[in-house]
Amino acid sequence: MTDEDISEKEKDTQAYAALGIGLICIVVGLPLWWKATEVYRVQLPYSDINGLSEIPLTYTAEVQVVCFDDVWTKRILEISQLLQDNLSKTTGTEIKANYRLSVRERTTEELDIFKQKGSVPDLPFVDDELSKSKLVSGDRNKYYIFLVPKLFKLDYAYIGKHHNILIRPLNDVTELVKDISGIVKSYVIHEDSVEKSILNAKGARSLKPDKESMRSVRYNPGYDITFTLTVPQPDILDVRWQIEEAVTAYIESMTNKLTEYTSFEIKSQLQYFTTFQSKPKYDESLKEYYYQEQNLPQLINPIESTLGTSSSNNPELNFIVYIPTRDKSPLYIRDKNGNKVKSNAFLSPRWGGVMIYNVPEFNSSAALPYLVQVDMRQVMEVFVSQIRLLLNVNSAAQLGSKNVVFEPVGVAGINDIEIDVWLRNRCAENLATSINTLQSLAQLLGQISNIVIKDDIGSEVETAVESIKNSQKLLQAGNLVGAFQASKLAIIASEKAFFDPSLLELLYFPEDQKFAIYIPLFLPISIPVIGSIYKAIKHLRGSNKAKKD
């Protein structure tokens, strides 16, 4: 063996070694680097998420018609058929209403309730008694329609506090059916408002403002309500209010009914030496001060800064009672036409309400500070109405007409039909919102490659998808409360997934900066490796040729 052979062999070994290292770099190094720098992403159910919006939404409500007169009891079948036809004519495009209808004869018990108070039925009494009787259960989403017997004089439809609707006696069957379906659709179920809440949740950013969606707060698992009494001159007026007792008396009945669905944190505070900054105008003839409608927006800001902030992140609703200063009272709000506003109050959308409370005039020689007790009924009348508007409880007073009469809500604050409507609307809104949130999240993940998705976000997304499907099913089956609770879970999970802080962990790490990090790291290693591979390949090719020769 010559020296040449040995050196040739050595060169071969070198070449194989270089190729081996190169191979390790490519086979082991590259995948390892790829794996190690990969953005961690849990597999999300993308197709499920995209499919969610394709499932047609339907809700079911149960309607039971109770006939009293023989004229109708003979025609039960006809009525039920006509009514079913009429009710199934829905106009909604986003969500469809479905009615489970039954028509039956009255029981003697029910007739007795009607007859108890003579020929003019005492409607609230009948309403209460009917709900107490066993035949009418107090379930949600079940409505009882009583065709009032002819011997009673009633020339309008009456919608009670509970789920009972009394329909005036009519002679014609088509007229009767039209009456029933009209009332059910627009006064009991509020088909339009369900449709509207979905549209608002979906496309609220269309530039067309819609008063109701602008005014009311979106659904949240909790709200903070703060009542503030603002006294600019505590040295002159010693104003007292029984807010704790008033809240118990007037507000709690409402919040207790909703507490299953959303929580309320109610607080109150007293604020001294805070005044409206803009000056009111003076009416010489009436000797009173007033603000015009266009002055009102500027009143809130200076007061708001002193209200303090709450520690929770729930939406805040502020309600302010403002006592005018002595030199500017009495102080009134006037509308566009210059008329005094009876309530002397206004609201700001999604924020709360302000009420100007004029204290009675007192003798200038009275000892100061003059003690004033705020009439809490007057204050609560305003604030309960405003809370209802801000929470988007469809106000009966707004929608009533001369043919349809609502039992006034009174101290209950919210009645059963309104709770149903509220639940149905919020459920639809939550579904639309959480579907939207999930779809935006999915879309963003496609657009922005740096977002990390951890396991817990994956499971939140799965919970949300599951809950949405569940809610859709329950809504269709007519289980309103179950559907609502599922939609609540869905919105909480989807919001949590979208707003999780870990989504941002890698976001501020642009692609071009990665080069700046890798080049000084990889260049010193890769140049000798690539160089020696090139050399080795060249050498092996050369020696092959030499052997052939």
Added chain:
Amino acid sequence: MSAPMIYQKITKMIVILLIFLCAPWLVLSNTSEEEIGEFFKSGHTNNWAVLVDTSRFWFNYRHVANVLSIYRSVKRLGIPDSHIILMVADDMACNPRNPRPATVFNNANQHINVYGDDVEVDYRGYEVTVENFIRVLTGRLPPSTPRSKHLLSDERSNILVYMTGHGGDGFLKFQDAEEVSNVELADAFEQMWQKRRYHELFFMVDTCQAQSMFQRFYSPNILAVASSHVGEDSLSHHVDPALGVYVIDRYTFYALEFLEKAKPGSKKTMGQFLKVCPKYQCISTVAVRTDLFQRDPNQVLLTDFFGSVRNVEILLNTLALPNITLTSDTCSKSSCGNEEVSSRSLKYADQFPMPV
């Protein structure tokens, strides 16, 4: 002169007098009608502002003055502190080199102390980072974050984003260590749009090559203005010899001049605002981007972004509630609790151990 002539003259004078007397009334009634119409023209119910100064150190005094001046203006025009996120990377008022401690001036005449009496800085010093800024915009803050540090805007919010600092082509430097790139910013705005966190957004940036910051935006309803084109520097306005540093940047100076003239109910439009600081004043060229914005800036009120004109609704109908006599218990929930607390013996906390 005959009697009929005198009579005619008198009637003429009366007519002229009447016209003079009525003229102000006519004008007044016209404007009030316009105002009412405008309340529901724009689709927003609330305003938010995110004001960011990204640079620290004494020689960057002017950036802090910039941001505090804008803060002062939007607050004066009506955005409450709770709706302003103010990020200031350095505390100029308490800088040991500040010859007038606890003040920040934006003018050599030292007319206005922009630090003022009530400045609520939400993110200060080293809290001003790219991460925190993006987190504020996208809402992805840790659950322990207090309410005042959140941008709690919704699909009916108009947001003003103002940024100032040192920038280059495609980035804006934060502190001294990191930068936000225009791609990240565009992505952040897209995430806001997807989650319906704004209705309309006005982006205003005063930095070198500022135009590059909004070039990558792709989300709708954004109106953007920058103090300079790509390749241009933004310049400072004037130096205060007493402080020894430049006190304000040119673009912000002229923008403020415009804003100072506006009052809360002002009828000035965004179109007018976008024309602020022509080249002979700014030296750099102000860049504007309107293609993403769906309304005509000339029809948009300045106060849609720089102020807070709320929509209000007069309450016409109230519920009738029965009169309930409110009986106050001798021991209500809160007062009872207090008594229990006071019965416990109280003691002072241990003093912090001090080195002798």
